[in-house]
Amino acid sequence: MKYADIVHRCFRCGYCKFTGDYTDFNCPAYRKFRFETYSPGGRMWLIRGWLNGEIKNSERFQEILFSCATCANCVEHCVFTFSEDLVNIFIAAREELVAEGLIPPQVRDYLKAIHVNGNPYKLPAAERGKWAAETPVEPYRDQEYLFYVGCVGSYDERAVKMARAVGTLLMKAGLSIGILGEKETCDGNEVRAMGESGLFEQLAEQNIRTFHDMGVKKIITLDPHAYNAFKNDYPPLGGEFEVFHYTQILAPVIGGRRILLKECPLTVTYHDPCYLGRHNKEYEAPRSILKAIPGLELTEMERNSENAFCCGGGGGNFFTDILGKGEESPARLRVREALDTGAGVIAVACPQCAKMLEDAVKSEGLEDRLKVMDIAEIVTGCLS
Amino acid sequence: MTDIVQSLARIVGDAYVSDRPEEAYFYARDPGLMPPHKPDCVVVPKSVEEIQEIVRLAAREKIPVVPMGAGLALTGLVIPLRGGIVIDMKRMNRILKVDEMARHAIVEGGTSQGYLKAYLEKHHPRLRHSIPDSPATATIAANVMIHGQGRLTQQYGFNSDMICGLEVVLASGEVCRIGSGALSPDWFSKGPPLPDLTGLFLGWFGATGIITKIGVKLYPRKKMRDVEIFITDRDSLVPGMVYELTHTEMVEDINIFAQPKPMIFKDNHHITLFYTGDTEEEMEFKRKTIWHSLDRFIRSKDGGFMGVPPAMKSTLLDMPQRSVSRFADVKKGGGFEYSGPIIMVDKYPACARKILELAEKYDLGYSGMARIIGRSHAMMYGFAFTFNRADPDMMERTRQALHEVSVFALEAGGVFWKGTADEQKMAMQKMDPATRGLMGMIKKQMDPHGIMNPGNWEVTEV
Ligand SMILES: Cc1cc2nc3c(=O)[nH]c(=O)nc-3n(C[C@H](O)[C@H](O)[C@H](O)COP(=O)(O)OP(=O)(O)OC[C@H]3O[C@@H](n4cnc5c(N)ncnc54)[C@H](O)[C@@H]3O)c2cc1C
Ligand code: SF4
């Protein structure tokens, strides 16, 4: 296994479970399951035990490995020099399981669907661009930016609304954007995170080819997960593009008052997506948009920025739901934390977070008190 | 065991009990050097009532229960030596009360040091507790259970001296309050003026009861905190220096470290002094008083204050001090263990020489770390060795070095702190027989079926 020479170095001291200031346990899997085995250190020790033949690949072992949301809280807070590699180590262990073919059925189904359909929803590629029908967004020809929407934004009912809001707003801001529609395929971020590196490379190479063929130089992504893949994992495979998350494009537009906004007396708390925040250190762009809206009050949750608590959707958990269920699910805990701020709106910048948190608001019975809105949806509601 | 697992599932819920190999593997071990021993199952309860039920079940079935905090004592105290049920306490982590004026907090038995620190900083910024340098997940109850020491130990003694009450589940499953809380709603004293019953539990490593709530005394948190380091290469002078420093009553915490790396540290003893104040004037006054207390050593050229670079300062002022954990990776091997006898301060030179001798003999990376307890009343001298977990030979050498430390510490008049099961036996062998007998009587009465963390403080085995 890659990184096999590192796993024994975990001291199981547990700094990685916490936020940097110790306000709470911040590993979503540990927070939900509460056995040490589900913490980052627990995973390190179990992986070592498994490599040494002291424990076997079982359903439980698979659940432990695949419940990691790859949220990188451990990377941020482990005090040792190998901290940077923690998520990579967990992914490497998943790769071994995938290679053995011994993985949870939900993971197998996800990977199969991507392999066969190019998306986890098993829907035809022809339907990918459907969301854009009632928007001014057009297919990509030679526009300045490719607007890459991704599987969730293309097919998920909640996320489609977000794609529409972002696409329309980018157009309104006068940006030259186009979408790939049926030519778009999965970015592969979750495929990689779930340990199917072969399939990831296939997807990445296919995307890179398409982007090159179409003359794409600059990409705006809806989804921080795609942003992460394009920015960090595509370049070694020959895919060098200028990549932006849509909040990074909108921030100067709104800050420069290129779009006029009316007074919007909302109290909003912002939930950092792990793949925008901890993985790519972008904490400011989304906040600066919110702060630029007149009358909007931004109130932070106790755990924010590099200490933000993951919604539990990362690392494929959005699709497999290993972390999702029950009162102690990370999304429900996060919604309760948002409620404590007194905000009426949870602002998100990721289609996966949008869906996870909206479902959690419903499960908590808080529909009357909390609304989950994407940043573009908020801005759209405040257009003068 | 499946029947027991089912019964436990009825108590804590399916999700919070496991007899699966993964949990058995993990909870069979701690980060130290003791050999693993698997539990039959692990539970993660949420309430006192659940713990009572678990203990009643264990008593009925005569199976061991082993309470566990973060498992960071390193000396095998949470390894279930006879199997049974490991109770991971960390789901019971609520802060139940902070009394700002009476300066105390009541927390549940699995509350971590880090969580209390963060909570106080946010809600009661003028209060603090005596935080140890163990990783922040370490629990307050367990630290008190093993008579830990923290950042206020030089002023107020062991962390267990800084408590104001306990709630304990006994081996019978009954729950019982210790201290003023036994008859008053107010937890202001752990014992006095009543008979102090905390001694029936503290230091016993869970072998007489499980702490479910603990009252922790809080102390003023000043606005400023700083650190100075006095360096000397003469170990024999360290006790005298500590005597002068403690005489000032201006220092909050005194740690002394001696280690070979980085190179500039080699052969020196670094007396690290932490002090606090609310104003610059107060800080300046304390700083000067501290400096002058060591004038004679400076005049005789036996030591001096070093300029502490900003990066080092922030490392030292960190609470808990994360860099202490990093010692585990000096050999890129994720392991360290220390034997930390509580011993007289005048034994500092002997301890400092012993660790050098052992490090050389066994070819090990080391760090000598002492913390002064009270006004030079005693110290914890940590003989810390770092080892590579992937190198069985180095692990064995570390074990041997630590065993030699145990023999040395006992001969030098020290007492083991958080002793391994073997050290406990060594201690009991050396102990006054009447005292040992008394311990035996207490243990027998408190735990008639021998189900509470068995293998620890088993007097009958002597
Ligand atoms: C890097 C490092 C630095 C350290 N620095 C310090 C330091 O500065 N000061 C210090 O004092 N210690 C220090 N330690 C030692 C130790 O980690 C701490 O004392 C720590 O507080 C132990 O807490 P824990 O929750 O990990 O205890 P555990 O190891 O989980 O438990 C210790 C003992 O308490 C028992 N126990 C646990 N919970 C309960 C309960 N609720 N009721 C009854 N019994 C219980 C267990 O059975 C066990 O016998 C350090 C350790 C490390 C690794
Ligand atoms: S991953 Fe890092 S912080 Fe976490 S337990 Fe291991 S060594 Fe400690």
Ligand code: SF4
């Ligand atoms: S990446 Fe997140 S979920 Fe995974 S082990 Fe680290 S902290 Fe836990």
